[in-house]
Amino acid sequence: MSFFQQGRRFLTAIALVLLLTLTTACGGTATAKQPPAQAQSDRTSSYGQLAYGNSSAGQDFGTWVISASKGLIKDAYVRDNNKLGVVISPQVxxxxxxxxxxxxxxxxxxxxxxxxxxxxxxAPDKKLILTAQYDEQSKQIQYQAG
Structure with missing residues (x-):
């Protein structure tokens, strides 16, 4: 892997961490009530209407994830305030x-x-590619492919 590819990967990771951390820390929970227009049209044309979450806080967070991702995430949902599912764009x-x-x-x-x-x-084709499980007790994240 070239120096520039490593640098790009590192900067992308840092930018995502900062974006999610700072926006979440500064804004509290997400406050947007309407999903972005682009995400809404993608959802309807692709596979039907899904809710962003099955609670008010989950709905707000799912909406925020899509808008804050700057096009990296096409769809998101939160279930039971402990499960987040995202569909990434081909840009990732x-x-x-x-x-x-x-x-x-x-x-x-x-x-x-x-x-x-x-x-x-x-993945953009809606196939599960990665599961990340955060354990509250150990404060660790375990990853499992597809």
């Missing part, structure tokens, strides 16, 4: 998926603390 390279999942788990934990959490990352 395979070697960036784990860093993205870690950033999402960190932001998810800030909004839904004191519990074990799961982040499910789906």
């Amino acid at each position: 390279r395979p070697n960036e998926v784990r860093d993205l999942a870690r950033s999402l788990a960190q932001g998810f934990h800030k909004n839904f603390p004191n519990q074990d959490l799961t982040v499910l990352v789906y």
